[in-house]
Amino acid sequence: MGRQLLLEHIAVPGIETFEVYRKMGGYASVEKALKTMTPDQVTEQVKNSGLRGRGGAGFPAGMKWSFLDRKSDKPRYLVCNADESEPGTFKDRYLMEKIPHLLVEGMITSSYALGAKTSYIYIRGEYMYVLQILEKAIREAYAAGFLGKNILGTDYCLDLYVHPGAGAYICGEETALLESLEGKRGNPRLKPPFPAIAGLYASPTVVNNVETIAAVVPIVNLGGDEYAKVGVGKSTGTKLISASGHINKPGVYEIEMGLPVEEFIYSDQYCGGIWKGRKLKAVVAGGSSVPILPAELILKTAKGEPRLMTYESLAEGGFISGTMLGSGGFIVMDETTCIVRNLWTFARFYHHESCGQCSPCREGTGWMEKVLHRIEHGHGQMSDIDLLVDVAKKIEGNTICPLGDAAAWPVASAIRHFREEFEYHVKYPEKVKNPKHFEEQLLVNR
Amino acid sequence: MATEKETIQFSDSALSKAKEIIGRYPEGKQKSALLPLLHLAQSEFDGWLSPAVMDYVASLLQIKPIEVYEVATFYTMFNLEPVGNHLLEVCRTGPCWLRGAEDIVKRIEQKLNIKVGETTADGKFTLKTVECLGSCGTAPMLQCGATFFENLSEESVEMLIEKLAKQKRSSYLRPTEINVG
Numbered sequence: 001m002g003r004q005l006l007l008e009h010i011a012v013p014g015i016e017t018f019e020v021y022r023k024m025g026g027y028a029s030v031e032k033a034l035k036t037m038t039p040d041q042v043t044e045q046v047k048n049s050g051l052r053g054r055g056g057a058g059f060p061a062g063m064k065w066s067f068l069d070r071k072s073d074k075p076r077y078l079v080c081n082a083d084e085s086e087p088g089t090f091k092d093r094y095l096m097e098k099i100p101h102l103l104v105e106g107m108i109t110s111s112y113a114l115g116a117k118t119s120y121i122y123i124r125g126e127y128m129y130v131l132q133i134l135e136k137a138i139r140e141a142y143a144a145g146f147l148g149k150n151i152l153g154t155d156y157c158l159d160l161y162v163h164p165g166a167g168a169y170i171c172g173e174e175t176a177l178l179e180s181l182e183g184k185r186g187n188p189r190l191k192p193p194f195p196a197i198a199g200l201y202a203s204p205t206v207v208n209n210v211e212t213i214a215a216v217v218p219i220v221n222l223g224g225d226e227y228a229k230v231g232v233g234k235s236t237g238t239k240l241i242s243a244s245g246h247i248n249k250p251g252v253y254e255i256e257m258g259l260p261v262e263e264f265i266y267s268d269q270y271c272g273g274i275w276k277g278r279k280l281k282a283v284v285a286g287g288s289s290v291p292i293l294p295a296e297l298i299l300k301t302a303k304g305e306p307r308l309m310t311y312e313s314l315a316e317g318g319f320i321s322g323t324m325l326g327s328g329g330f331i332v333m334d335e336t337t338c339i340v341r342n343l344w345t346f347a348r349f350y351h352h353e354s355c356g357q358c359s360p361c362r363e364g365t366g367w368m369e370k371v372l373h374r375i376e377h378g379h380g381q382m383s384d385i386d387l388l389v390d391v392a393k394k395i396e397g398n399t400i401c402p403l404g405d406a407a408a409w410p411v412a413s414a415i416r417h418f419r420e421e422f423e424y425h426v427k428y429p430e431k432v433k434n435p436k437h438f439e440e441q442l443l444v445n446r
Numbered sequence: 447m448a449t450e451k452e453t454i455q456f457s458d459s460a461l462s463k464a465k466e467i468i469g470r471y472p473e474g475k476q477k478s479a480l481l482p483l484l485h486l487a488q489s490e491f492d493g494w495l496s497p498a499v500m501d502y503v504a505s506l507l508q509i510k511p512i513e514v515y516e517v518a519t520f521y522t523m524f525n526l527e528p529v530g531n532h533l534l535e536v537c538r539t540g541p542c543w544l545r546g547a548e549d550i551v552k553r554i555e556q557k558l559n560i561k562v563g564e565t566t567a568d569g570k571f572t573l574k575t576v577e578c579l580g581s582c583g584t585a586p587m588l589q590c591g592a593t594f595f596e597n598l599s600e601e602s603v604e605m606l607i608e609k610l611a612k613q614k615r616s617s618y619l620r621p622t623e624i625n626v627g
Contacts, residue, residue: 075472087539087578118472125485125523126579128592129621161470166481166521169577183480183513185520201475244541244582251583288540288578329582331541345540349577355520435548 002256003230005218005238006211010098016133018140021101027146029109029220034154037220042113046216048224050236055081055172055209056287056327057402058311061216062224067196068114069204077205078116080107080213081177082123085169086287087349088329091240092210094252096123096130100137104160106213108146109220111158114206118159121210122177125166134162169353173401174207176355187357188401211240231257235310239328241270246334248272261285261307261314262299265332278334278442282417285314286326288346289406291413292339293323319413336439338432339418340425343410344372350407361404364395368411375422378429385422389415454502460490464506476507480517483507484524489618493533494525522576530565530572531615534607535589538575541582550586551575553600557607570611591616595626602626 014020021027033042047062068076080103084092096103103121111119123131138160141147149157163181165171171180175189178200199205215237219227228236235257244250247265249272255264264270265280274280283298284290300307302321307313314325333342351365371388374380392408399405415422425432434440456464464483471478483503484495491499500514507514518524525533534554538547551562554573558566565572581587584596588603593616595606606626616622 084580085578088541088582090580090582093580124580125481125521126589128485128619129594132620159470163470163478164482164485166485167523167576168521180481181478182475183477183507183509183517185517201472242583244585245544250585284540331544331582333544337544342540342543345538345543349539352522352577 002254002259003238004254005222005227005230006095006102006214006240007099007252007254015099016097016101016137018101018137018144021099022144026101027105027108027141027144029217030105030112030146031152033109033112033220034152034156039113039115042109042216042220045219045224046113049215049219049227050224050231050234051212051215051219051227052235052311053209054211054215054239054328056086056289058325061208061212064196064208065114065206067194068206069197070115072197072204074201074203075118076114076116077200077203078107078111078114078119079177079181079200079205079207080119080121080210081172081174081207082121082127082210083165083172083177084127084210084327085124085172085353086289086327086329087346088244088284088287088331089242089327090244091242091252091328093127093130094242095210095214095240096127097133100134101141102214102217103134103210104137104141104147106216107160108141108151108158110206110208110213110216111160112156113216116206117157118161120181120200121160121162122171122181123162123164124171125164128164131162131164138162168355169349170355170401170403173403176401177207178205185355187355188403190400232308232310233312235312235325239309239325241309241328241330243271243330243332245332246275246278246337247332248275255309257308257310259309261309264309264330265299271330271332274332274334276334278336280332281335281337282333282339284323284329284331284333284410286324287329288331288349289402289409290324290326291319291322291409292343292417293321293413294417297321297417298323319409320416323413336436336442338376338438339414339421340372340376341435343414344369344376346410347372347407350403354403354407358399358401358404360395360398361407364391364404365407367391368407372411375425376432378425378432380422380426380429382423382426384426385415385419454491454498456486456490456502456506460486468507477509477513479507480509480514481521484514484518484521485618488524493529493531493615493618494527528565531570532590532610532613533572533574533616535574535576535579537577537579537581537585537587537589539578541578542585542587545585547586549600550588550598550603553603554607557604571607591618591620591622593621593624595624598626 176186
């Protein structure tokens with residue numbers, strides 16, 4: 001197992017309580033920041049760390065912080081994006097549920113750096129029981145003097161609240177999240193202005209993912225330069241990977257950036273290999289939105305180099321033969337998986353979750369779902385396959401927010417790498433009648 | 447329905463909770479409390495939001511009823527029609543599908559003799575399918591009120607239904623203590 005910067009103490013009994021968390025060295029970053037550093041020095045450390053947004057986009061966190069309008073006379077806000085909804089992603093829930101004080105600590109240190117006096121954690125409504133765990137942790141932090149007025153005897157004051165969403169994937173998009181936090185429908189805003197200038201209540205706002213904010217804790221404790229020594233190149237630090245699908249050991253794993261994908265899938269320290277003694281067919285490496293890759297391309301790049309768990313290595317080959325690290329939602333499929341049916345569930349997801357604001361997405365996601373439904377159920381035509389590619393192309397890049405792209409990429413990549421499987425569904429409709437058609441065929445052939 | 451409206455009123459504890467929630471947001475930004483208050487209202491009033499309940503929430507926040515309706519219809523967690531005592535929401539997205547979510551749905555349909563979207567005649571159960579609940583590593587799974595039931599098998603989901611049938615309405619705010627292994 002590599003270095004653990006976030007989950008090192010996750011197995012300590014009682015780590016969800018303030019007392020145990022503190023005993024294990026918790027809240028040291030708050031003490032260090034508030035007592036020995038200026039807010040700008042904290043931001044500087046985050047810049048030096050090379051930390052990139054862990055929600056999916058991978059934008060440098062320190063740069064995002066530096067965009068915050070510090071000259072405005074309006075209050076500044078830090079909002080934590082805990083609206084984890086990207087299919088295949090469950091790392092933030094794990095972190096908040098098991099070690100809630102890590103997020104609370106990260107929120108305090110980060111709010112100090114940004115000059116926020118009120119901060120919110122926007123958590124998806126389905127995580128209602130996690131919200132209660134966080135609220136308990138926050139109450140404990142208030143009682144211990146780490147939240148509220150004059151924290152640790154300094155001038156710094158901060159109030160922290162948890163706010164539930166109510167079942168809308170789109171609210172993971174930062175401007176939709178802010179709309180939702182203002183009590184409105186989750187329709188993404190046109191940018192600019194960016195939230196750093198006009199975010200929550202039109203005030204300067206930073207929105208960061210749970211894992212990003214948690215990573216500020218080791219960055220401040222170790223120093224940004226030390227943090228940057230972990231990992232490879234521009235992929236610094238550790239990453240939480242949510243591993244799901246046809247593997248022996250699904251779960252959340254903290255990996256050092258740079259771990260070979262092959263080791264991650266087959267090592268007993270991580271996924272423990274493919275279940276039921278089957279072979280690997282495909283992987284969606286960074287949540288449902290990123291391009292799917294067949295086994296040979298997820299293990300090795302098109303150039304034949306081992307694929308690593310980094311932003312750069314997973315993207316090697318662009319969208320022709322590569323993918324993205326995304327949110328770290330690592331979905332593994334064995335040889336019996338029907339790529340068309342899996343894709344149909346994703347298309348249904350995006351259709352359901354489109355906010356309806358932009359017509360290419362509102363209409364296009366519905367068309368893709370319908371066409372995939374008929375191909376999967378043996379009613380498709382050969383021309384439907386190119387029709388899907390055409391619809392995906394016309395959504396991509398033509399919407400206010402990235403949900404349109406997120407819906408288009410899985411379709412385009414599945415057809416790019418598994419076109420023969422789509423053709424098979426059209427040619428042999430009677431062979432795909434059973435929803436488990438490929439599993440059935442494997443069992444018959446054995 | 448003026449007479450019905452008069453009967454819509456939070457309990458004292460819910461009302462003080464609502465006031466506490468409203469206080470989390472800056473002066474004049476009380477509309478921010480809308481989603482938390484709708485969760486609270488749904489929990490208080492039998493698991494769904496009637497127009498009268500939504501009007502009541504609007505009055506608490508001093509906003510127009512339309513501002514509540516447009517929000518309540520946007521978010522899937524708000525039920526705009528009555529639901530059974532136990533709303534079974536089975537995740538059907540990719541990762542859960544890979545681990546057998548379709549078999550779970552089928553087994554529940556057989557057990558309860560209803561289809562997805564329907565409520566049993568005795569009003570105890572409603573079955574829905576939902577999109578990814580962030581529980582992909584413990585798939586297949588379903589949510590009932592505030593509780594996640596994970597690593598389900600066809601057998602364990604039957605057992606869950608039998609246990610839930612003996613209980614009162616599932617809470618939307620507090621997880622229940624039912625273990626189905």
